[in-house]
Amino acid sequence: xxxxxxxxxxxxxxxxxxxxxxxxxxxxxxxxxxxxxxxxxxxxxxxxxxxxxxxxxxxxxxxxxxxxxxxxxxxxxxxxxxxxxxxxxxxxxxxxxxxxxxxxxxxxxxxxxxxxxxxxxxxxxxxxxxxxxxxxxxxxxxxxxxxxxxxxxxxxxxxxxxxxxxxxxxxxxxxxxxxxxxxxxxxxxxxxxxxxxxxxxxxxxxxxxxxxxxxxxxxxxxxxxxxxxxxxxxxxxxxxxxxxxxxxxxxxxxxxxxxxxxxxxxxxxxxxxxxxxxxxxxxxxxxxxxxxxxxxxxxxxxxxxxxxxxxxxxxxxxxxxxxxxxxxxxxxxxxxxxxxxxxxxxxxxxxxxxxxxxxxxxxxxxxxxxxxxxxxxxxxxxxxxxxxxxxxxxx
Amino acid sequence: xxxxxxxxxxxxxxxxxxxxxxxxxxxxxxxxxxxxxxxxxxxxxxxxxxxxxxxxxxxxxxxxxxxxxxxxxxxxxxxxxxxxxxxxxx
Ligand code: FES
Numbered sequence: 001x002x003x004x005x006x007x008x009x010x011x012x013x014x015x016x017x018x019x020x021x022x023x024x025x026x027x028x029x030x031x032x033x034x035x036x037x038x039x040x041x042x043x044x045x046x047x048x049x050x051x052x053x054x055x056x057x058x059x060x061x062x063x064x065x066x067x068x069x070x071x072x073x074x075x076x077x078x079x080x081x082x083x084x085x086x087x088x089x090x091x092x093x094x095x096x097x098x099x100x101x102x103x104x105x106x107x108x109x110x111x112x113x114x115x116x117x118x119x120x121x122x123x124x125x126x127x128x129x130x131x132x133x134x135x136x137x138x139x140x141x142x143x144x145x146x147x148x149x150x151x152x153x154x155x156x157x158x159x160x161x162x163x164x165x166x167x168x169x170x171x172x173x174x175x176x177x178x179x180x181x182x183x184x185x186x187x188x189x190x191x192x193x194x195x196x197x198x199x200x201x202x203x204x205x206x207x208x209x210x211x212x213x214x215x216x217x218x219x220x221x222x223x224x225x226x227x228x229x230x231x232x233x234x235x236x237x238x239x240x241x242x243x244x245x246x247x248x249x250x251x252x253x254x255x256x257x258x259x260x261x262x263x264x265x266x267x268x269x270x271x272x273x274x275x276x277x278x279x280x281x282x283x284x285x286x287x288x289x290x291x292x293x294x295x296x297x298x299x300x301x302x303x304x305x306x307x308x309x310x311x312x313x314x315x316x317x318x319x320x321x322x323x324x325x326x327x328x329x330x331x332x333x334x335x336x337x338x339x340x341x342x343x344x345x346x347x348x349x350x351x352x353x354x355x356x357x358x359x360x361x362x363x364x365x366x367x368x369x370x371x372x373x374x375x376x377x378x379x380x381x382x383x384x385x386x387x388x389x390x391x392x393x394x395x
Numbered sequence: 396x397x398x399x400x401x402x403x404x405x406x407x408x409x410x411x412x413x414x415x416x417x418x419x420x421x422x423x424x425x426x427x428x429x430x431x432x433x434x435x436x437x438x439x440x441x442x443x444x445x446x447x448x449x450x451x452x453x454x455x456x457x458x459x460x461x462x463x464x465x466x467x468x469x470x471x472x473x474x475x476x477x478x479x480x481x482x483x484x485x
Binding site for chain 1 (some may be wrong): 402
């Protein structure tokens with residue numbers, strides 16, 4: 001069974017700045033089974049730092065994906081970065097995590113806090129070799145390289161120095177949280193919850209750092225996590241099958257599926273309720289003016305209306321969802337759907353293609369087309385932005 | 396919540412399917428707060444996925460509401476309240 005690599009990060013800019021100076025970028029190539037993630041921290045904070053780190057991370061990812069040797073990659077980065085007008089140097093740190101065939105991991109580190117590898121709830125030290133690059137602008141350039149084969153359950157945690165230095169100067173931790181402090185925290189968190197997701201782990205680290213800084217970040221704070229786990233699967237059924245004879249087939253796809261099960265669409269829900277002999281109950285709490293209320297059915301993790309809810313879901317996924325949707329105090333059906341999707345690694349859509357029995361109805365002329373397009377849009381967003389594996393099947 | 400034919404209890408089912416919702420069903424869910432207190436205690440309100448009345452047009456136009464066995468099309472709060480009052484006075 002192949003393990004899935006969940007990649008996620010969380011960040012918070014230095015107090016008063018609207019843009020992060022840190023960048024965490026990832027690229028996943030499912031055909032090659034390769035994942036590349038880069039954490040880069042630009043000199044200073046704010047827009048200028050953001051530009052430096054974005055450039056660095058983008059170049060690093062492109063070079064590594066193109067199999068350019070690290071020394072050359074570092075050189076290219078150094079030669080390309082613009083010079084800071086205040087400090088007259090060009091500088092951004094980076095950590096590159098490159099995961100290839102058979103879960104072989106190679107990590108290159110330049111001036112970021114050392115990454116942490118967590119295996120079976122314990123921290124593992126991986127030997128590192130040092131590569132020295134010709135020094136530039138009076139700065140010694142030392143790159144640490146390490147490699148290992150990841151095992152199911154492994155987590156790689158990378159973070160910027162805003163994490164390590166959080167809390168500096170406070171009574172509780174005059175010298176800051178420190179690498180040792182961060183490590184202890186990670187170990188405790190994972191031991192308490194062995195299946196904690198990459199998303200949550202990254203978020204917890206950043207929140208704790210922010211807490212150390214008394215909720216006013218003194219530097220950009222970023223944490224990224226790569227988690228090798230058994231994939232969590234979710235089935236989304238939407239739309240009635242092309243012919244009523246296939247309703248039974250739809251019902252059996254639903255019953256045998258191993259994972260979370262979601263139904264989007266009133267007609268679809270009615271078919272399943274009839275085929276499986278289960279009641280549907282619409283939940284009337286927290287009604288939203290834009291999104292129809294969700295329903296409950298035994299055996300389904302979520303039942304929603306179709307087009308409007310899916311449309312809103314696509315809109316939410318395309319927006320800024322940092323930290324998930326916990327931020328919304330009242331959750332409507334699309335929020336719930338987004339939450340389910342983001343908590344999954346593999347999403348299987350089954351899209352019914354029946355054309356409205358009464359297609360003379362002018363109010364919904366293109367229902368099928370709309371449904372297909374929205375599902376495609378959601379699938380695209382999940383794959384490109386959230387690095388999920390998505391399958392679409394038509395019935 | 397079982398539909399009840401009991402005269403004391405008036406069962407209101409509001410369709411919250413795509414078409415009905417778009418045509419204003421969401422406002423109808425405020426019925427318990429709008430209707431006079433003496434009747435509010437006598438009604439149970441429930442939602443429903445698409446009741447399959449919106450396709451074809453032979454039942455009138457969305458949004459659809461059922462008050463016990465009476466179907467209301469192009470439902471508005473005043474229309475639904477009127478029907479509830481009618482049934483309550485039977
Ligand atoms: S949406 Fe109400 S009857 Fe179809």
